[in-house]
Structures are given as structure tokens and as C-alpha cells.
Amino acid sequence: EVVMTQSPATLSVSPGERATLSCRASQSIASFSAWYQQKPGQAPRLLIYRTSTRATGIPARFSGSGSGTEFTLTISSLQSEDFAVYYCQQYNFWPLTFGGGTKVEIK
Amino acid sequence: EVQLVESGGRLVQPGGSLRLSCAASGFTFSTYAMSWVRQAPGTGLEWVSVFSGSDAGTYYADSVKGRFTISRDNSKNTLYLQMNSLSAEDTAVYYCAKGLGATAWYFDLWGRGTLVTVSS
Numbered sequence: 001e002v003v004m005t006q007s008p009a010t011l012s013v014s015p016g017e018r019a020t021l022s023c024r025a026s027q028s029i030a031s032f033s034a035w036y037q038q039k040p041g042q043a044p045r046l047l048i049y050r051t052s053t054r055a056t057g058i059p060a061r062f063s064g065s066g067s068g069t070e071f072t073l074t075i076s077s078l079q080s081e082d083f084a085v086y087y088c089q090q091y092n093f094w095p096l097t098f099g100g101g102t103k104v105e106i107k
Numbered sequence: 108e109v110q111l112v113e114s115g116g117r118l119v120q121p122g123g124s125l126r127l128s129c130a131a132s133g134f135t136f137s138t139y140a141m142s143w144v145r146q147a148p149g150t151g152l153e154w155v156s157v158f159s160g161s162d163a164g165t166y167y168a169d170s171v172k173g174r175f176t177i178s179r180d181n182s183k184n185t186l187y188l189q190m191n192s193l194s195a196e197d198t199a200v201y202y203c204a205k206g207l208g209a210t211a212w213y214f215d216l217w218g219r220g221t222l223v224t225v226s227s
Contacts, residue, residue, distance in 0.1 A: 042219075043202055043217035043218060044144075044152065044217055046207075046213060046214060056215070087151060091212035096157070101151045
């Protein structure tokens with residue numbers, strides 16, 4: 001199975017600053033990656049698919065990049081509502097797999 | 108309103124069985140891939156199973172293969188997950204999730220989840 005490794009586990013950022021989250025796949029998944037945001041007590045929300053395509057209604061401050069084995073989610077200027085846990089997912093191979101998550105917390 | 112509502116989660120003994128349901132509304136259910144994703148307490152997301160919206164293909168995580176069965180009733184706009192031989196490792200919130208297309212294996216609509224607790 002493809003292992004998705006996210007780093008860092010926790011990211012402390014001040015509001016208004018840029019946040020850069022990383023996800024590494026154990027083998028090439030081409031551009032078949034997605035990112036989700038999850039807040040406490042809520043279901044996940046799709047942010048990005050096909051590495052860099054924003055889902056409907058997702059603000060432009062969220063952007064995705066990468067290919068092969070290295071992927072990045074960037075939040076250009078953190079807003080209060082962006083503090084949450086973020087998960088990457090690969091969908092190039094079965095089984096589908098998620099990363100362990102990066103918690104973005106207020107610095 | 109576009110939504111997914113899961114039901115059926117409860118406390119069950121090890122070795123027991125349970126069937127989860129997910130009622131969909133607000134979209135053409137039959138044309139989308141539908142999936143189950145679970146989250147054990149305090150941990151990350153684990154994909155469980157998916158049912159294609161096109162060729163009726165089904166796929167499973169190795170951890171549930173042979174024990175869980177995914178199915179759908181397009182006439183009732185409902186997705187199911189039959190879970191057998193349950194163990195403590197299956198304790199989790201189970202989310203129903205909709206794919207972005209018939210064979211899109213990423214998920215743009217999620218339910219609020221239903222809690223399954225396996226314990227004696």
C-alpha cells in the first residue's frame with residue numbers, strides 16, 4: 001500500500017502568516033492527491049484534488065502543488081477559521097490511503 | 108438540501124455484526140461513487156470501502172476485506188455497510204462520503220458520522 005507521510009505533525013503559525021504543509025508518498029502517485037481540512041467534532045472537508053484544483057467554494061488562499069511523491073498545501077495568509085487538522089490522500093492505487101495529518105495551531 | 112446522514116452505529120460485542128446506512132439527498136445518488144471512511148478516537152482518517160457510481164465496482168481496505176460488505180440501493184438513495192466479525196480495532200466514527208464523480212476516488216460531501224463501539 002502507498003504510505004502517505006505528512007510533516008510536520010504540528011505547525012504553529014500566527015494569523016496572517018503563510019503555512020506550508022508537506023505530504024510525501026512512498027511511491028509515485030502522479031498527480032492523484034487530495035487535501036482535506038477537519039475541525040474538531042466535524043467531518044472532513046475537501047480542499048484540493050488532482051494536486052492543485054480547488055474544490056467548490058474553497059478560498060484562493062489555499063493552494064496545492066507537487067507531483068510524483070512530493071506534495072504541498074499552502075495557506076497564503078492564515079485566518080482564524082483555518083486552524084484545524086489537514087490530511088492528504090492518494091487515489092492512484094488501491095487501497096486509498098490518507099496521511100496521518102498536520103495540526104495547524106495558533107502560535 | 109445536499110446531505111448525507113449516517114445511522115446504525117451503536118455498542119456491539121466483539122464478534123458481532125452491524126449494518127450502517129447512509130441516506131443521501133439533494134443530488135443524483137446513482138451517478139456518484141460512494142465511500143465509507145472511518146476515524147478511530149483521537150486518530151486520523153482510514154478509508155474503508157467504496158462503491159463505484161458507474162460499473163458497480165467495489166473496493167475494500169485490507170483491514171476489512173472479507174468481513175465488511177458495501178452495497179447501495181439507488182432506488183432508496185441509500186448506501187450500506189454490512190460489518191461482520193467486529194473487533195475492538197473497528198471502533199470508530201464511520202463517515203459516509205460522496206465522490207466527485209462516478210469513478211472519482213476523492214470526496215466532496217461527507218456526513219456527520221455514526222459511532223461504532225466494539226466492546227464487551
